Amino acid sequence: xxxxxxxxxxxxxxxxxxxxxxxxxxxxxxxxxxxxxxxxxxxxxxxxxxxxxxxxxxxxxxxxxxxxxxxxxxxxxxxxxxxxxxxxxxxxxxxxxxxxxxxxxxxxxxxxxxxxxxxxxxxxxxxxxxxxxxxxxxxxxxxxxxxxxxxxxxxxxxxxxxxxxxxxxxxxxxxxxxxxxxxxxxxxxxxxxxxx
Amino acid sequence: xxxxxxxxxxxxxxxxxxxxxxxxxxxxxxxxxxxxxxxxxxxxxxxxxxxxxxxxxxxxxxxxxxxxxxxxxxxxxxxxxxxxxxxxxxxxxxxxxxxxxxxxxxxxxxxxxxxxxxxxxxxxxxxxxxxxxxxxxxxxxxxxxxxxxxxxxxxxxxxxxxxxxxxxxxxxxxxxxxxxxxxxxxxxxxxxxxxxxxxxxxxxxxxxxxxxxxxxxxxxxxxxxxxxxxxxxxxxxxxxxxxxxxxxxxxxxxxxxxxxxxxxxxxxxxxxxxxxxxxxxxxxxxxxxxxxxxxxxxxxxxxxxxxxxxxxxxxxxxxxxxxxxxxxxxxxxxxxxxxxxxxxxxxxxxxxxxxxxxxxxxxxxxxxxxxxxxxxxxxxxxxxxxxxxxxxxxxxxxxxxxxxxxxxxxxxxxxxxxxxxxxxxxxxxxxxxxxxxxxxxxxxxxxxxxxxxxxxxxxxxxxxxxxxxxxxx
Numbered sequence: 001x002x003x004x005x006x007x008x009x010x011x012x013x014x015x016x017x018x019x020x021x022x023x024x025x026x027x028x029x030x031x032x033x034x035x036x037x038x039x040x041x042x043x044x045x046x047x048x049x050x051x052x053x054x055x056x057x058x059x060x061x062x063x064x065x066x067x068x069x070x071x072x073x074x075x076x077x078x079x080x081x082x083x084x085x086x087x088x089x090x091x092x093x094x095x096x097x098x099x100x101x102x103x104x105x106x107x108x109x110x111x112x113x114x115x116x117x118x119x120x121x122x123x124x125x126x127x128x129x130x131x132x133x134x135x136x137x138x139x140x141x142x143x144x145x146x147x148x149x150x151x152x153x154x155x156x157x158x159x160x161x162x163x164x165x166x167x168x169x170x171x172x173x174x175x176x177x178x179x180x181x182x183x184x185x186x187x188x189x190x191x192x193x194x195x196x
Numbered sequence: 197x198x199x200x201x202x203x204x205x206x207x208x209x210x211x212x213x214x215x216x217x218x219x220x221x222x223x224x225x226x227x228x229x230x231x232x233x234x235x236x237x238x239x240x241x242x243x244x245x246x247x248x249x250x251x252x253x254x255x256x257x258x259x260x261x262x263x264x265x266x267x268x269x270x271x272x273x274x275x276x277x278x279x280x281x282x283x284x285x286x287x288x289x290x291x292x293x294x295x296x297x298x299x300x301x302x303x304x305x306x307x308x309x310x311x312x313x314x315x316x317x318x319x320x321x322x323x324x325x326x327x328x329x330x331x332x333x334x335x336x337x338x339x340x341x342x343x344x345x346x347x348x349x350x351x352x353x354x355x356x357x358x359x360x361x362x363x364x365x366x367x368x369x370x371x372x373x374x375x376x377x378x379x380x381x382x383x384x385x386x387x388x389x390x391x392x393x394x395x396x397x398x399x400x401x402x403x404x405x406x407x408x409x410x411x412x413x414x415x416x417x418x419x420x421x422x423x424x425x426x427x428x429x430x431x432x433x434x435x436x437x438x439x440x441x442x443x444x445x446x447x448x449x450x451x452x453x454x455x456x457x458x459x460x461x462x463x464x465x466x467x468x469x470x471x472x473x474x475x476x477x478x479x480x481x482x483x484x485x486x487x488x489x490x491x492x493x494x495x496x497x498x499x500x501x502x503x504x505x506x507x508x509x510x511x512x513x514x515x516x517x518x519x520x521x522x523x524x525x526x527x528x529x530x531x532x533x534x535x536x537x538x539x540x541x542x543x544x545x546x547x548x549x550x551x552x553x554x555x556x557x558x559x560x561x562x563x564x565x566x567x568x569x570x571x572x573x574x575x576x577x578x579x580x581x582x583x584x585x586x587x588x589x590x591x592x593x594x595x596x597x598x599x600x601x602x603x604x605x606x607x608x609x610x611x612x613x614x615x616x617x618x619x620x621x622x623x624x625x626x627x628x629x630x631x632x633x634x635x636x637x638x639x640x641x642x643x644x645x646x647x648x649x650x651x652x653x654x655x656x657x658x659x660x661x662x663x664x665x666x667x668x669x
Contacts (some may be wrong), residue, residue: 030482052461084403084603086385087393087401088379088395088397088401089401089403089603089605090596090605092596093401093596093603093605094596094603096596096598096603097596097598100598100599145460173440193350
């Protein structure tokens with residue numbers, strides 16, 4: 001694994017789904033859909049879209065989960081209102097309370113309309129320091145970094161400058177490399193046993 | 197002053213140790229809440245009456261602006277403008293009933309405060325914990341502006357501003373700003389701001405949570421700053437009137453007070469106020485252009501302004517009633533804030549229960565019907581429909597019920613009965629039903645109180661500390 005480096009397995013930034021920070025949620029999802037079609041040859045499709053500022057710097061990402069969360073009507077009081085089990089309420093009563101809350105939420109078409117017109121910056125997740133990795137780093141270090149998050153992808157930089165993004169290293173691609181390496185090793189062991 | 201600062205450090209450390217599991221550091225919230233100057237500026241005072249045991253013991257403490265009545269012991273503590281009102285403590289040979297137990301009280305109950313910092317807090321009622329019948333303890337506890345510790349022994353707790361813990365023993369708990377808890381016994385809980393929680397295990401469980409964005413307008417508390425919001429502004433605007441009352445020795449009032457009613461010498465009464473028979477007005481209450489009908493009461497830190505109370509009204513500790521007309525037997529719970537407007541008055545029908553920590557702030561006329569239960573934030577008719585229920589309908593709940601941010605589980609009938617019994621008990625204790633010979637209560641027994649003042653060291657290392665004092669008959 002040490003002989004492999006990140007650069008060999010990343011998706012170049014030019015092939016990744018990106019949108020401007022001024023984009024709406026709907027435009028971002030369209031960009032993601034298009035990137036998936038363009039990348040159809042790959043067995044692992046895009047699961048996130050990167051958000052770029054006016055200087056073409058990556059300022060965040062929107063995952064499929066972020067998109068679904070955007071459609072949920074959770075306000076700041078949601079968690080406060082339903083975190084009740086430690087105060088002696090039964091799960092049945094809490095479920096009923098949630099159902100009452102759900103009934104008060106607007107119709108689904110209104111939710112779609114409101115969410116899709118919202119700015120992507122409202123729902124995107126900024127990258128943490130641990131989500132960057134240099135393109136010359138060995139793949140075993142990348143595996144460790146993905147596990148430590150855990151993260152579904154890492155932003156690959158040219159050198160230590162985190163503003164110089166050259167690609168995205170995805171968990172699915174790393175998994176594929178590791179799994180194939182393991183299969184190769186196993187077949188070597190089997191061959192030795194057969195001949196021994 | 198050196199010893200006072202050391203004492204504050206010691207209290208902060210002890211509370212932080214108790215709250216370590218909740219991972220809460222009280223220091224940034226507490227350090228600047230009361231300046232050293234304030235801690236040395238005001239005298240403390242205590243009441244003497246023939247009706248309450250006199251046994252006060254102060255040791256290594258600051259008592260600035262605080263008031264004491266009954267049996268209490270204060271050690272290694274800072275009490276700033278706090279009322280320790282021991283006129284409902286259990287007496288020797290009384291029988292305390294708890295479930296199927298009938299427990300004899302072996303000696304007069306006393307309030308015992310150790311290693312605590314209480315700011316503008318009211319301590320009242322008696323310990324409801326059968327495990328500590330004779331001692332209402334408050335240990336390693338910090339409480340902030342206008343908190344109520346009501347019949348609630350406390351060990352290792354922090355109470356945010358305008359919070360109330362009622363008839364509940366608490367250990368290692370954080371009680372958020374403007375939260376009300378009545379749950380019997382709690383430990384290691386982080387009660388979030390704006391929580392109204394009333395629980396009687398196996399009987400009922402009620403919770404309401406304020407929308408924080410709305411609550412913050414009324415009360416907001418963050419590290420390094422004094423509490424802010426409408427509730428603080430409201431009390432600060434009337435602070436000067438209290439300063440005049442506390443500075444003068446010879447307070448005389450021209451107000452006519454019936455012989456069976458009680459108006460505390462440390463209450464503020466502004467013109468055009470009328471006090472009916474069997475009325476109780478406690479210290480630090482504020483009355484202005486209002487009428488209190490027979491058997492009504494205004495407890496500590498209550499404000500009643502431009503309002504009419506028909507009679508037998510309980511205005512519990514810290515409640516505020518402005519531009520409102522209340523029918524008979526209306527109960528207004530702890531720290532509630534009811535505000536109509538001069539041209540848009542608030543009307544509350546008789547026998548209605550305004551639950552503790554309710555905010556009604558209407559900018560159009562608003563009428564709460566009789567026999568209702570009201571809770572939470574109410575600004576208009578729509579809020580009222582969501583946050584109230586006729587008492588009869590509430591009594592019919594037998595499993596669970598949810599509306600708005602409120603969830604109830606258990607027996608609605610048991611809940612309503614418990615509330616009604618409690619209100620009846622409060623009226624009895626306050627002397628609302630005195631008939632000239634029987635049913636005496638605080639309104640009759642607290643009429644003739646002598647007040648003595650005590651003061652701290654004026655300078656040096658001990659500046660602000662009161663000498664060890666033991667006051668007995």
